[in-house]
Amino acid sequence: MKRSLALAFAFFASFLMLAGARAEAPFSFETAPGKLPKTVVPLDYDIALRPNVSALTFTGRESVSVRVTTGTSMIVLNTLGLHIAQASVDGHAVSSVVTDDKKQTTTLHLAAPVATGTHAIRLSFAGKIGEQPQGLFYTKFQTSGGERTMLATQMESTDARRMFPSWDEPAFRATYRLQVSVPKTFDAVSNMPASSTTITGDTKTVTFARTPKMASYLVVLCAGEFGYIQGVSDGVKVRVVAPKGREQNGRYALDAAERLLAYYDDYFGIKYPLPKLDLIAVPGGFPGAMENWGGITFTQGDLLFDPAVQPDSAKEGIFQTVAHEMSHQWFGDLVTMAWWDNLWLNEGFADWMQTKATDHFNPDWHLWQRVNGDVETAMATDGQMTTHPVQTPIEDETQADAAFDEITYQKGGAFIRMTEAYLGEAVFRDGIRQYMRANAYSNTTSANLYAALSAASHQDVATFAKAWTLDPGFPLVTADETCTNGRTSIALSQQRFFYEPDQTSSQLWQIPLRIAPALSPQGAQVTLMANKTQTVSAGPCDGPVLVNAGASGYFRVQYDATTSAALVNQIARLAPDDRVRVLADTQALVVAQKAPPGAFLQTVSNLGSDDNLAVWETTLSGLRRIADFEVGHPGLATFDAYRRSVLRPVFERIGGWAPSSSDAAVASLQQKLIEALGAAGDQEIIAQARVRYAKFRTDPASLPPNLRPAVLNVVGTYADAPTWDQMHAGIKQSKSTEEALMYVTALCHARDPELAQRCLEMSLNGDIPAEAGPVNGLFDLVTVATRARQPQMSWAFYKANAPKLQEHFSEFEQVYIGTKLLPLFWNAAPQAELEAYIKAHMPPGLPQTAQVLHLLDLTIATANRVVPEVDAWVSTKGAGTTAAGR
Numbered sequence: 001m002k003r004s005l006a007l008a009f010a011f012f013a014s015f016l017m018l019a020g021a022r023a024e025a026p027f028s029f030e031t032a033p034g035k036l037p038k039t040v041v042p043l044d045y046d047i048a049l050r051p052n053v054s055a056l057t058f059t060g061r062e063s064v065s066v067r068v069t070t071g072t073s074m075i076v077l078n079t080l081g082l083h084i085a086q087a088s089v090d091g092h093a094v095s096s097v098v099t100d101d102k103k104q105t106t107t108l109h110l111a112a113p114v115a116t117g118t119h120a121i122r123l124s125f126a127g128k129i130g131e132q133p134q135g136l137f138y139t140k141f142q143t144s145g146g147e148r149t150m151l152a153t154q155m156e157s158t159d160a161r162r163m164f165p166s167w168d169e170p171a172f173r174a175t176y177r178l179q180v181s182v183p184k185t186f187d188a189v190s191n192m193p194a195s196s197t198t199i200t201g202d203t204k205t206v207t208f209a210r211t212p213k214m215a216s217y218l219v220v221l222c223a224g225e226f227g228y229i230q231g232v233s234d235g236v237k238v239r240v241v242a243p244k245g246r247e248q249n250g251r252y253a254l255d256a257a258e259r260l261l262a263y264y265d266d267y268f269g270i271k272y273p274l275p276k277l278d279l280i281a282v283p284g285g286f287p288g289a290m291e292n293w294g295g296i297t298f299t300q301g302d303l304l305f306d307p308a309v310q311p312d313s314a315k316e317g318i319f320q321t322v323a324h325e326m327s328h329q330w331f332g333d334l335v336t337m338a339w340w341d342n343l344w345l346n347e348g349f350a351d352w353m354q355t356k357a358t359d360h361f362n363p364d365w366h367l368w369q370r371v372n373g374d375v376e377t378a379m380a381t382d383g384q385m386t387t388h389p390v391q392t393p394i395e396d397e398t399q400a401d402a403a404f405d406e407i408t409y410q411k412g413g414a415f416i417r418m419t420e421a422y423l424g425e426a427v428f429r430d431g432i433r434q435y436m437r438a439n440a441y442s443n444t445t446s447a448n449l450y451a452a453l454s455a456a457s458h459q460d461v462a463t464f465a466k467a468w469t470l471d472p473g474f475p476l477v478t479a480d481e482t483c484t485n486g487r488t489s490i491a492l493s494q495q496r497f498f499y500e501p502d503q504t505s506s507q508l509w510q511i512p513l514r515i516a517p518a519l520s521p522q523g524a525q526v527t528l529m530a531n532k533t534q535t536v537s538a539g540p541c542d543g544p545v546l547v548n549a550g551a552s553g554y555f556r557v558q559y560d561a562t563t564s565a566a567l568v569n570q571i572a573r574l575a576p577d578d579r580v581r582v583l584a585d586t587q588a589l590v591v592a593q594k595a596p597p598g599a600f601l602q603t604v605s606n607l608g609s610d611d612n613l614a615v616w617e618t619t620l621s622g623l624r625r626i627a628d629f630e631v632g633h634p635g636l637a638t639f640d641a642y643r644r645s646v647l648r649p650v651f652e653r654i655g656g657w658a659p660s661s662s663d664a665a666v667a668s669l670q671q672k673l674i675e676a677l678g679a680a681g682d683q684e685i686i687a688q689a690r691v692r693y694a695k696f697r698t699d700p701a702s703l704p705p706n707l708r709p710a711v712l713n714v715v716g717t718y719a720d721a722p723t724w725d726q727m728h729a730g731i732k733q734s735k736s737t738e739e740a741l742m743y744v745t746a747l748c749h750a751r752d753p754e755l756a757q758r759c760l761e762m763s764l765n766g767d768i769p770a771e772a773g774p775v776n777g778l779f780d781l782v783t784v785a786t787r788a789r790q791p792q793m794s795w796a797f798y799k800a801n802a803p804k805l806q807e808h809f810s811e812f813e814q815v816y817i818g819t820k821l822l823p824l825f826w827n828a829a830p831q832a833e834l835e836a837y838i839k840a841h842m843p844p845g846l847p848q849t850a851q852v853l854h855l856l857d858l859t860i861a862t863a864n865r866v867v868p869e870v871d872a873w874v875s876t877k878g879a880g881t882t883a884a885g886r
């Protein structure tokens, strides 16, 4: 699964959870965690569902063939919100049915015990079709013929039990035969192709072929008025399924999926195991994407691409999301984690593979350099004392949702990347192939993965992985380089990295160091550092030596003062990955009070003629962070001038408004620089954006889709009321949700307080297309708080409207939103007021509540410390450059 919410809100976040998971054994069904007894095991489900689309209810019948391993007079399975009307075992009515929605179970009490062997359980049941994406849900969308309803499912983590009574834990693999009766104008899509379709009166009944053995959370069912486009890859039919009339916008994703399927067939060494693969666009509030086997669901914007209005950069997210979910078809679906404490196996792997596979097909996006943003998201959380290990005990399946965070995904992915780099690409792939072969159609724990990687590499991967996956945090390596008799000697030491300067820990990691001269990093020397301290020899003294050359290691490095100064001075001559890593480590050391803010700014000033996209993405986010800190302080104008002085020459070097190259990375950098310079008040950028926008209004073709979001955001930032009204009219005139959202975002950049207030109102007044999902209302608040520089106004609006803003979200999502959103208001009110609000509105005793409070405190303390130091640096060292700024 991929949550679109997660990255959009990522800032500094963490979950406080108990540390100290134990090293574990390979998968065994009998000992896999879970609540259901392992003595009754489902083998095959035959399920017939009859949704009532107007009443938003459904009825169902199912027959489950089960194997009983110990005679019993009681059968326990999962249900939630279902009414069981009838139940029988082997044709005999049960004596009682006890449904407990709190435990999310139904218990069948039998008149006589069933013996070991195979039995048939028959159930009929009824439930509701909800609005929230949990189990079977509905969503509405507009067509030229009026509003239409679509049915869809979202089962992960534990919501299959809302649609049919089930053994809804991942270790209970079974085969499924699904049948659904829908209005005859509907099409229905599930994991497998339809084996028969019949129409009786106004009802269409579709029966789907039997699935392979799989986990219940991978069941999918979507129904509605659909359009399709299709292709074939490696003998498998691949389709994009979308609300009728929008399917052509699936062309880009379909092409990506066809290429990826063949790539994964080869990488995993096992052909895609189902006869077809559908990529299904779901309009409305469905968040992110979900890897249902054979029928992946996507929030519409993560799958459909409209080349007439969207910038090419939107393809990056679509390709990566398709790559992520398709990798799960093997790693997750064919081989499934035993329990939710091993969710990282699924998500860490998919997070890594989405970059690897996307980079393979799109090398000009330079994703490995740019993945730093994701790594930093994980490290920002993982550097706090409140973080948790990658593998976290999940006592109860209701906690499973909380495991979907940046530690599970991005840290898990960074660990896989580091492991691949350490073992070698081919050896690692051979290990993955062995893992797939050994565990196909079954479940695993981390131990199964380590066993396969160890067999392929002849290394002890379990011991290597232990601290990275079972302990919280990551190491800071300090490197002290000296030159003795013409040879560089590096005294290394490791300690846990903390943002909190008073924290210490005795934790140790096995760290794969890649040691190489900073200016010629090819052929790095690889050393595994297992002890607290170690000294290595690094060849002739010839400038600074890196110990994380290539940036594949998930750790930070602090060099001695001389080496550090040399790296800062020569930053422009390092390889791009290393430039990014040095910049990112420097920023983090500033926040951790191990370096002054000037260290980061001096590094930026020394970038010189750099025009690498990844370098500037890291730099721009660092500069924007400081600008956010400066909002409301007198130094803001001077800092904006400094930003302009640094960014303007880069913009001019890449050709300004007419880039000197058609390279995708240059185009992307151009857009980011226009936005950043516009935000910092560059008058030429603002004037040019206005001219281009005015022309665009009469001649849309005059503004290429690549430049539209950047130009509109700059115009929106400085909009007056008439301009704002014009742009606002653009929402209604838009031909697609994506186009409408582009206007919404631009409008929320407006710094004029009255206009900012009008943007806030848009989050509730229906201006935002419902199909874009309710999360966009919250994004507006974030945009107003940061880009429009109106944190107090956004906070006041949030406080007054929080229940309404969140009514479309599940309970879990509301907590999640609180965790991500509330810390963003750090500068909107006095700390005491914010703390009181958090305590009153976040569930008491929940670890996330303590974590939000901690993050708030850390952010405020950092801002208070950094602002005067930045002001002092800019007024002295930065002054030479600001004079050149506009």
Ligand SMILES: [Zn+2]
Binding pocket: 001, 002, 291, 324, 325, 328, 346, 347, 350
């Ligand atoms: Zn995933």
